Amino acid sequence: MIAMMAAPTLVHLSAVDLVIIAFYFLLVLAIGFYLKRFAKTGEDFFLAGREMTAWVAGLAFVSANLGSLELLGWAGSAYQYGILAAHWYWIGAIPAMVFLGIVMMPFYYISKTHSVPGYLQLRYGSEASGLSAITFAVMTILMSGVNMYAMAVVMKVVLGWDINFSIWVSSLTVGVYVAAGGLFSAIFNEVLQFFLIWFGALLIPILGMIETGGWHGMVARIHQNFPGQEFTHMWAPMRSFADNPMGIHWTGIVFGLGAVQAMGYWTTDFLVVQRVLSAKDMRSAKMAPIIGSFFKMAVPLIVILPGLLGRAVLPMHLVPASDLQPGQHSFNEVLPLMLGRYCGPGLLGLGITALVAGFMAGMAGNVSAFATVWTYDIYRPFIRKTATDQHYVAMGRWCTLIGLIVSIGTAYLVMNFASIMGYVQALFGFFIAPLFGTVLLGMLWKRVTRAAGFWGLLAGTLSSVGMFTLMKLDRSWVSVFALSPRAQGLAQDMYQALWSCVTCVVVTVLVTLVTKPKPDRELKGLVYALTEVPREEHASWLHKPVVWGAVALVVLVVLQIIFW
Amino acid sequence: MSEDHHIIPIWFFVGFLLLVYGFLILVSGLAEWSHPPNTVLAELHAPVWWGGLLVVLGLIYCLKYYPRGES
Numbered sequence: 039m040i041a042m043m044a045a046p047t048l049v050h051l052s053a054v055d056l057v058i059i060a061f062y063f064l065l066v067l068a069i070g071f072y073l074k075r076f077a078k079t080g081e082d083f084f085l086a087g088r089e090m091t092a093w094v095a096g097l098a099f100v101s102a103n104l105g106s107l108e109l110l111g112w113a114g115s116a117y118q119y120g121i122l123a124a125h126w127y128w129i130g131a132i133p134a135m136v137f138l139g140i141v142m143m144p145f146y147y148i149s150k151t152h153s154v155p156g157y158l159q160l161r162y163g164s165e166a167s168g169l170s171a172i173t174f175a176v177m178t179i180l181m182s183g184v185n186m187y188a189m190a191v192v193m194k195v196v197l198g199w200d201i202n203f204s205i206w207v208s209s210l211t212v213g214v215y216v217a218a219g220g221l222f223s224a225i226f227n228e229v230l231q232f233f234l235i236w237f238g239a240l241l242i243p244i245l246g247m248i249e250t251g252g253w254h255g256m257v258a259r260i261h262q263n264f265p266g267q268e269f270t271h272m273w274a275p276m277r278s279f280a281d282n283p284m285g286i287h288w289t290g291i292v293f294g295l296g297a298v299q300a301m302g303y304w305t306t307d308f309l310v311v312q313r314v315l316s317a318k319d320m321r322s323a324k325m326a327p328i329i330g331s332f333f334k335m336a337v338p339l340i341v342i343l344p345g346l347l348g349r350a351v352l353p354m355h356l357v358p359a360s361d362l363q364p365g366q367h368s369f370n371e372v373l374p375l376m377l378g379r380y381c382g383p384g385l386l387g388l389g390i391t392a393l394v395a396g397f398m399a400g401m402a403g404n405v406s407a408f409a410t411v412w413t414y415d416i417y418r419p420f421i422r423k424t425a426t427d428q429h430y431v432a433m434g435r436w437c438t439l440i441g442l443i444v445s446i447g448t449a450y451l452v453m454n455f456a457s458i459m460g461y462v463q464a465l466f467g468f469f470i471a472p473l474f475g476t477v478l479l480g481m482l483w484k485r486v487t488r489a490a491g492f493w494g495l496l497a498g499t500l501s502s503v504g505m506f507t508l509m510k511l512d513r514s515w516v517s518v519f520a521l522s523p524r525a526q527g528l529a530q531d532m533y534q535a536l537w538s539c540v541t542c543v544v545v546t547v548l549v550t551l552v553t554k555p556k557p558d559r560e561l562k563g564l565v566y567a568l569t570e571v572p573r574e575e576h577a578s579w580l581h582k583p584v585v586w587g588a589v590a591l592v593v594l595v596v597l598q599i600i601f602w
Numbered sequence: 603m604s605e606d607h608h609i610i611p612i613w614f615f616v617g618f619l620l621l622v623y624g625f626l627i628l629v630s631g632l633a634e635w636s637h638p639p640n641t642v643l644a645e646l647h648a649p650v651w652w653g654g655l656l657v658v659l660g661l662i663y664c665l666k667y668y669p670r671g672e673s
Contacts, residue, residue, distance in 0.1 A: 054630045058623060069615060076609055094612060222609075229612050230619060237620070241652060245643050351642075382639030384630035384649045388623055 047198040048371065049378040055387025062234075062391045063211055066227055066398070070215025073222040080427045083220035083434050084152055084410045085316050092322035094229060096329030098313040100337075101228040104235055105400030106393045107188050109341055113376075114369035115528070116345025117356055119284045120269025121601060122276075123345065124338045129296040132594045134304035135331040136587040138314070139324045142305050144571045145481050146315060147323045148563045153315075154308040154477065155415040161480040161564045162491030164419060169495055170476075171415035173469050174308060175408055179441050182404035183448020189397035190449065196374045197390065205449050208394070212401045213442040216409075217435045221316060224399075224406040228313070231395040232333075238392030239340040239373075245380040246347035259350035269349060272601045285524035286532065294532025298539045302474030309407045320572060324583040331590045335597065341373075348372040351379070401445065409437040468506065471535035472498025475542035484565040488556065490549035498542025505534045610669045617663025624656025 051059075077083045090098070115123040151157040155174060159167035190204035215223045250256040257270050268275045268282065275282035276291065304310060304327070317323035348356065352375060359368040367375060377389040413434045418425075476495045479486050508515040509530055517523040520533040562568045579585050631649025638644035 052630075054626055058626055061622060062619075065615070065619060073609070226612050226615065230616060233616050233620065237623075237652075237656060241648055245646070245648065248646070249643060379642050380648070382634065382641045382644065382649065384627035385652065388627060 048196045048367075048374045049386055049390075051197060051387060051390065052383035054384050055390065058384070058387035059391050059394065062395060063207075066215055066223075066230070067211060069226050069230075070218040070223045073215075073219030073226065077218070077220040077222055078431070080413075080430050080434070082222070083431045084414065085312070086221040086225055088316055089318045090225065090313075090316045090322070090326075092317060092325035092329055094225065095314055095317040095322060095326035097232050097333065098225040098228040098316070099310055099326055100330035100333045101232040101235075101399065102310050102313055102403045103334075104232065104337065104396065105185065105403075106192065106396030107185055107400060109235065109239070109393070109396055110192065110370050110373050112341045113345040113348075113373040114356075114371070116342040117348045117372045118345075118358070118369045119282070119528075120349075121272055121342060121346060122282060122284050122286075124272060124342045124601070125291050125295060126300075127334060127338050127342070128594055128597060129291060130300040131304060131334050132331045132590055133296060134300040135327040135334065136590055137301060138305045138311075139327040139331075139583055140587050142477075142481060143314060143323045143327070144320065145564060145566075145569065146311065147317075147320050148569060148571070151315075152414045153411050154306050154311055154473075155411055157477065157564075158480070158491065159415065159419065161561070162476075162486075163488045165488070165492035166476060166495050167415060168420065169492065169499075170469070170473060171411050173499070175411050175416060177469065178309065178404045178408045178411070179444050180448050182401050182408070182441065182445035184452055185397060185400045185404065186445055187449040187452045189394070192374075192393065192397075195371065196393075201453065205446060208398055209401065209442050209446055212398050212405065213439055216402050216406055217438040220434065220438075221312065221406050221410075224402045225313065225316060227395070227402055228399050231392070231399040234388070234392040234395045236340065238389040239344070239377075241385060242373075242376045242380060243339055243343040243347065246344065246351065246376070250347065250350050256347060256350045260346065263349060269346065270601075272598065274602055279522035279524045279529075283526075284529055285522060285526045286529035287521065290520070290525075290529055290532040290536075294534075294536040297536075298471050298474065299532060299535035301478075302470040302472075302535065302539070306473045306477050307470060308411060309403050312407055312410060321574065321577070321581070321583065325586070328583055328586045328590060331587075332593075335590070335593060344376045345372050348376055352376075401442075405438050405441040405445070408441045409434045412437045412441075468502040468538070469499055471539040472502065472542035475539045475546065479543065479546050480565065482566050483550075484558065484561055484567050485555050486546060486550050487553040489553045490546045493549045494542045494546030497545040498538045501541040502534055502538035505537060509534075611667040613663050614667040614669060617660045617665075617667060619660070620656045621660025621664055624653045624658075624660050626653070628653030628657060 076087070081087055112123055112126065146157060149157055149160055151160060153171075155167045155171035158170050186205055186209055189208060190201040193199040193204040194201050215227065219226070247253070247256070250259055260269055273288060276286060276288040279285050279287050314323055314326045317326050352372070354367060356367050356369050356372060357363075359370060362368050377386065381389055413430050417433055418430065472495055475498060476491055479494070480491060505515075505519050509519060513523070516525055516530060519537060520530045522529075525533070558568055574582055627649050631647055631653050635647065635650070638647065
């Protein structure tokens with residue numbers, strides 16, 4: 039590794055660690071070349087032939103959100119805010135996943151859409167679909183660049199690798215295997231990544247619990263290290279904004295996160311929904327997100343618990359990245375620090391490979407979703423309406439490569455203007471919450487009109503941008519929108535999502551009342567009142583998605599009570 | 603996974619990856635048995651039992667999902 043630098047790093051790799059990392063790159067490239075022969079038609083390339091089992095689609099679904107940015111970021115958030123961060127894995131995910139599987143998936147699946155903007159095209163028309171597709175395509179490719187840059191920075195901080203080396207090696211590898219196998223490659227890699235992340239990170243909580251003497255021992259150490267501060271209860275500290283380090287009230291978590299932002303992300307963000315659309319039949323499509331929900335519930339074990347253990351066992355106190363002084367470590371470094379604390383040669387290579395795989399799977403997810411939305415929702419309806427299937431597959435392959443080149447450009451842009459990174463990540467959030475309002479109203483209310491879909495989505499998005507800008511420019515707006523001057527970044531995001539979705543719904547309803555609805559014959563298979571959803575009366579209760587959805591919700595409630 | 607395409611199941615690749623990684627970690631753990639690395643709880647020899655676990659799981663997946671002439 040000629041790119042290894044002499045600068046002090048968090049961990050040092052041995053020869054066996056490098057072999058483990060190199061083997062991962064070789065394996066994913068080999069799988070990509072192997073899968074190329076199967077990705078011939080548009081259905082194959084963009085939707086993996088629609089033949090994934092519920093388990094594969096479910097693991098890919100949850101894995102698409104288990105990238106390294108999330109792992110490092112949420113472990114850091116757990117260190118910063120305590121177990122409150124687990125809300126984003128539990129109430130901020132499980133009800134939405136169950137809702138997607140039971141309520142929304144039948145409409146996506148029966149309409150045979152290739153994408154979420156594709157559903158909007160069928161339900162509303164090209165205005166709402168075009169707005170959604172263009173914003174999604176731009177944001178996805180920007181996020182891929184941010185992901186790429188973040189990976190390069192992590193590799194530099196943790197291992198001392200050169201930033202250019204990390205960017206080019208990872209993006210070329212992702213470009214080759216996604217352009218070869220399309221969504222097949224992306225999904226295969228996501229499933230591999232899922233296992234890597236679990237086996238690479240699970241030793242941290244196991245050894246951490248042994249070191250601290252179990253949960254109670256860990257809590258005692260945290261209280262000893264940080265007297266008077268609350269890090270180990272989920273709901274009790276949210277009676278008021280002042281009682282918790284996040285500055286959030288329980289209404290922000292329940293309504294902002296659980297009812298709007300999580301619903302928006304898990305049910306309308308095409309990056310994750312695309313994985314479920316690859317399922318082989320309706321039952322698999324309904325089961326996939328529910329299977330994913332059980333794994334999602336377990337993720338705090340390898341993300342939140344290491345962050346809490348960091349509070350208990352690390353000899354130094356971590357600080358926000360903005361306050362970092364030489365010799366200090368930021369919150370986001372807690373996971374690599376814990377990895378270095380417990381893992382020697384071999385295990386360290388496995389942990390680092392898991393992080394690299396997470397970053398690469400994130401990039402692959404972004405570019406494969408970008409290629410689909412660009413080809414099917416922008417190029418086909420607006421640029422070239424009639425072409426052969428082979429032409430669209432070729433376009434998808436080129437899009438993958440072009441998307442990666444733009445991502446690399448974005449990575450270098452972010453490198454030179456670091457403040458852009460936060461704004462790009464914020465931009466992505468602007469569209470998710472209002473899009474949920476537009477899609478859900480479209481599915482459940484047949485009266486909603488074409489114009490209402492577009493104007494509601496636009497108004498919701500603009501209101502989100504407006505709130506974000508006002509809160510950034512003048513801190514006094516925080517107490518208006520987030521209901522308290524104490525609200526921190528995450529708390530502000532929750533209320534911003536809530537109000538933008540409310541704006542979208544109100545505008546959609548008002549415009550609907552003064553415009554003409556589509557005739558029923560054009561809405562068959564797209565809205566609740568006009569769609570015959572196949573019943574599963576003959577399936578045993580063990581095979582019914584609704585039963586497992588209910589089990590997931592019961593487990594969720596039990597977890598809330600345990601960690602109240 | 604794929605009745606139409608006869609693709610080698612993803613689970614076989616998962617098993618192969620776990621098997622190779624388990625073997626490397628296990629051997630590495632045995633090699634450093636008498637000189638454990640400078641990590642917390644190194645005396646528990648985590649690479650040995652964790653590597654062993656990966657080998658066993660990898661073997662199970664590889665044997666169960668070995669592609670038998672379909673591809």
